[in-house]
Amino acid sequence: MTPTLRGRAVVVGAALALTLAGCGGGEEAPATSANSSGLEKTTIKVGVLPIPDPVSVYIANAKGFFKEEGLTVEPEIITGGAAAIPKIKNRELDISQTNYVSTFAAVAQGEKIKLVADMYQAGPNTFNIMVPKDSPIKTVAQLKGKTILVNNLNNVAQLAVETQLKVAGLTKDDVKFAEKPFPEMGNAINSGQAEAGWITEPFITANQSAFGFTKLADTMTGQTENLPIAGWMATDEWVQKYPKTLAAFQRAISKAQELASSDRKEIEKMIPTYTKIDAKTASVITLGTFPSELNVDRLQKVADLMAEYKYLSNPIDVSSVIVPAPTSG
């Protein structure tokens, strides 16, 4: 969290405390009466990854969209969508970033989680299979028998690669997948640990400029074109308990997503404030899109792909997993 954000949180917290003290009614003055919007909860903690995807939460904070709703949102760094599930379950976090594949897999295992807002959708060249400069591998079919690095096994990375293998007439059994964090993929491939890697930004740009890596395939084409990648999740219990807070969050996020979609400069301006990606890199990396509404049909595509490639043993009806924003006006 930036000092200004923290400062703001402290100011808002102090103001809230003063307001409450001013009410003086003791138990008759619950926190909800302290704000005009009638929210059940005015300060929420949201889990985010330090990557471009959750930019709208920072835009909404900077532009005062949350404030307009009477909401204070404190972002907290998480280490992955799956790692955030225990944190929303034990209420350390109210809402968290997640990737849809992790969420649907968790829901299939019985986790009581709802998707509450969309965040990030793949665009062309946002998730590529990359090979080193002088690689003899020129087509996806030539990956047969080779090792491909993914950031997480059995997740969106592997699923996306499998859709491309299918086009080339291969299945996952024809290649080897190995797990490696994005920052280490370049060195690992160059030292011969693997022949290719599934890489996203800013690592696509970094590996291109440092090592001359080239794109073997864009994994977000064909079946995966415009694949929804990341969204916001909360537990069923949280959604039921804080409907107004959720609606306020959804409205502000949706507004920020619209702004992000309409003006890339807003994204570029914000990324260096919460990641260590500098302004120059932020201006050249390839970004996906930032949908402003949670769309059942688009998300169903992810669940259907997961069922097709056996990431789910039973199909999931996505409409039962999402809590769309209340229609305004």
Added chain:
Amino acid sequence: MNRARLTRGVIGAAGFLVAGEVFIRFVMSEDLLFPAPSAVFLEAVRLPADPDFVAGSLTTIANWGLGLLIAVAVAVPLGVLLGAVPPMERAVRPLVEFLRPIPSVAIIPLAILLIPSDQWMKVSVIVFASLWPILINTLYGMHDVDPLAKDSLRTFGFGELAVLRRVSLPNAAPFVATGVRIAAGIALVLAVSAELVAGGADGLGVYVVVAGSANRMDLIMAATVWAGVFGVLANIALLAGERRLFRWHALRTGAARS
């Protein structure tokens, strides 16, 4: 530490860094990317100007200190009690020997699930990890008491409590201090590891997670250097405290040679 030793130490460290620099710049394949010591050093010097890093370091140090204090508050009385009452020690020892070897990092996911407060989750794993060296060293100190000294006191009609206070505790104190010093190193490892695994609002480990997501290996290494500096400073401070408090012990055991 005398001047010659210090000089040799500095030469050793500098030689290592120069060798690393030469290796990374001239020997390592150009197809591999790793920041050279000079680049890491430059970033390490710049880090104190980064508010995220400063806030993160303070959070980590606070958790580290708090965890260590709680561990001392729990392990020392427990160690004294177990050391003073042998049947109790025999009853508890198997449990201790079972829990002690569990790699503390492995309990982090369990702690995330069980403890709803991020800070207390981190402090708890720090406490768990630092408990054992302090407890074991305290027990060791309690066992190491010269029986002749105890018997002498008893002969002069002192009660068990007086024996504990006048002989056992002073004898165990230097061992406790060593245990705390060992625990301090382990506690720092856990303070950072918990952040690496769990994330959080800020922290040294959180800073490393953020730097990693932006492909900034130089920042990761620079933050790691600072973690090392914090560890060394804590060790020096605790060692100095031990020397001052237990000068008699160092003289007795001949440890003064260092």
